[in-house]
Amino acid sequence: MKRLVSGWTTGLTVLVAASALVPAAQAQTVPRGADGKPNFSGFWQVMSSAAWNIQDHHADVNVPAGQGVVEGNEIPYQPWALAQKQENFENRETADPNGQCYLPGVPRIMYMPFPFQIVQTPTYTAILFEYVHAVRHIFMDGTPHPEGHIDWWMGDSRGHWDGDTLVVDVTHFDERTWFDQAGNFHSDALHLVERYSFVDADTIRYEVTVEDSKVFTRPWTMSLLFYRHKEENFRLLEYECYAFDDLFRAVE
């Protein structure tokens, strides 16, 4: 946002314009920080089967049915990539990188069936995940992505505000993560733009635009909701995927 010229007439104009754009109830009822920005701090989780398949799908063994979260339900794969996706799907029981308990990458971890905690400050936001104790660091101090390319499972996240929407640019990805258990995939050229905005005080709309010129013919977008956990004494527990008892002594 451009810096505003001081003067009460300008300020008044902006106030009027802002109140016309933002529904009054939303502007007043969502949590806000000392900086006046929406404050997303708290415990959140999706109610979605996107982690199994981000597109429309009916139920299968241990897979709940779901309406897709991809706008238009179509993922614009390049021809070779569509063939790769289908191969991934056929082999998903062994080929899914989550089966190795690797960090699931972004955006997949955002819609896995585990809670996460957002801790927001004006210049930095942490997202702490129950699943494999993953941490996302979102730097919001205006610093750019580091030079690269860097292969990071969870990418490098830099955030800024677009009005009341937190926009996070994520790059520097490893090519080994998938979008879901159905084999939807990307390359290390993956670039995400995430948009976090309040629907109401207890619901966040999460939109993510996916760009990867090596795999897709055009950018595409997913949209989900995060719901606030309000249980008493709620806290994140642990899902140490690779450390369960029957794996503890797992050498043949």
Add this chain to the structure above:
Amino acid sequence: MSTRDSHRRDGVVASLRETMADLVSLRSSGGPVTKGGFTVSTRFSSSIIAIVAVLAVLSLGATPVAGQAPLPTPPEAHTWDPPRTPDGQPDIRGHWSQQNRITTYSIQEGTADRETHIGITGQTAATGRPIIDPPDGKIPYQPWAAERAQFLFDEHWGPSKIEYIDPVSRGFLDGLPRINYRGAMKILQPPGQVIMINEYNHTYRVIPLDGSPHIGSDIKLWMGDSRGHWEGNTLVVDVTNLNEHTWLDIVGSFHSDALHLVERWTFVNPDRIDYEVTIEDPKVYARPWKLLVNHGRMDDNYEQWESAVWEGNNAVEVILGAPPKLRRSRW
């Protein structure tokens, strides 16, 4: 090299030092992690020999210390009035790291441990040791537990079973108090909470200050359940719900799931926090004992970067020469 690169390089070196201290973790790698001239500190593309070589280089600046390993600086009187967070907590936000050259190779005093360490690293004895009580620097095991600890120590060079390998070397979480003498830690203080995020293996702790009770005792966690409150400039944290799978160092210093910690994080001055923890476990120790670690403030602009430990971990294959079964997610 830009300031930024320089900053990162320092971070890499610091991280190398810290992680290399765990050298017998034999954490060899899942492949090179450099691209575009960047080195990412969390996975290692070289062999153990190279790791030892790196350690040797890093150790050149170390001052040899004869005799006993140095103890952390004892807590000082702290009567100052620190800055406050909006909800009135002493403001300890920022980046911190331990200042005592404590490795997680062995936390106990004693030449047997250190000779082994020195033999591997050429690192001399320039490492600290954190046990302040009992004064001899030894963990006060019950007799049966002392035998068990000796057995694990004897095994650590050539473990005969997977469960005799350091859990951290296998990619598991440090647990407590081990994470607190490892490395870079970021502290956040949203209202009513203290949150500690450790760079190594992307570990975090959320400490509520609202007087809420511990979770049910049947729930066991690698990082436990922490509940805290401030006493003056000291954050007092009670930690329960710990599982029995973590160790206190590489050589098998151990505890049971009856482990109970009382941590005292004293904000001594703007750049120093003293961490003193009372460690109690009636199943394993003859009496409670204490560690002390001095934490110092790091550059406020430090950025924690990804530390993907499990993903490149071949410790089991390297140590036992056998591949583990296919791991699988079960959610």
